[in-house]
Amino acid sequence: MNGEPSRRMAEERDAADPLAGLRDRFVIAEPDLIYLDGNSLGRLPAATPDHLARVVRQEWGTDLVRSWSTWIDWGRRLGDTLAAHVLGARPGEVVVSDSTSVNLYKLAAAALDARPGRRTILVDAEEFPTDRYLLQGLAEQRGLTLRTLPSDLDEGLTVTDVRDALDGDVALVVLSAVSYRSGSLLDLGAVTAAAREAGAYVLWDLSHAAGSVPVELAANGVDLAVGCTYKYLNGGPGAPAFLYVRRELQGGLRQPIQGWFGQRDQFRMGPRYEPAPDVDRFLVGTPPILSLAALEPALAVFAEAGIDRLRAKGMALGELMVDLADAWLTPLGFTLASPRDPRRRGSHVSLAHPDALRISRALISEAGVVGDFRTPDRLRLGPAPLYTRFVDVWDALDRLRDLVARGVHEQLPVASPRVT
């Protein structure tokens, strides 16, 4: 853009923003705090406390065990909501259960079993740790090879990188649609098609994509996916994750954890495990009902917001951030550590700086701006489009430049990374 964006311009963008009213649906407990970590833990929806209180008092407190008649398939109902308004999947293809880590294990193991002659798993070398660790374990248990795809820390993988790594021995490829560190975005349709042509499954981790970019699982022919609900989906800390299995594959995949919630005719309590015919076979045991309850008001807002509008706003917020970083932060030693093209980025932006760890801490404690640090030297800023204003981005970068220009972070001790 020509010239640096003024605060006035940011105010005008907010005034014209069709999603601006949705900010009121969230608890903004500290109005002066600028929260740019919705990609790690989303804000609390204003409707959640009362909804939870009702479920606790009425459904648990009064109705007691009778409530299981509605609780029992809550994960399916929430899955259908996600499918319709967030993931672009068909009814009966998504279910909410367990954690992302556990769901990844279940679907990876199921996919490997379905490709018995093949001995290689591919994963992005820069993939989120839990994915890499789980695949290391699966490869060791089964005597398979885990091959890591070297990827650029800032730009992420390209479709060509993945295509070039595929061969007749690859059973499974595990990739994030949006990378947790750089925010780089992969083309789900193109990668899935390339892998299918090579006879491999792709299992997508949608943790940083769900609720921020349209993933259109049906239109993109995606086979398998998992993802968190506590980030852009605002389900709360430790909220249960989702898993997606394309309808046509469900009957042919067996997951490794044979619990009674995955059993056909669960309450007949038969002698042997027989998997449910549909997506229920990927469930395991009793769901955390209070955590599922928190997801209901959190997901309701997505039907109203529309994922395409969220994507458009997420791109615009990111572009404003990059423009301001170019103008103000480059002279202070920062470099952009995300793809520059907004179409190749999710909703967060990473900036590299040799002192990023101390800067991220000082930014929180001294400037009231919450982002986070990621190794090796990244300041990660995630303006979640549901509740972040353009002026928040402007003010956050203004506070950041002021803090670094004054060397405030240099007063902090040098320490090792820990949770934000």
Ligand SMILES: Cc1ncc(COP(=O)(O)O)c(C=O)c1O
């Ligand atoms: C890409 C990705 N996968 C998985 C997880 C976490 O999985 P879990 O909720 O099982 O800890 C995260 C964030 O914590 C993540 O960013």
Ligand SMILES: Nc1c(O)cccc1C(=O)C[C@H](N)C(=O)O
């Ligand atoms: N899940 C988290 C947790 O249990 C503690 C601290 C942070 C998280 C996160 O979600 C981190 C996040 N997935 C990331 O992209 O780094």
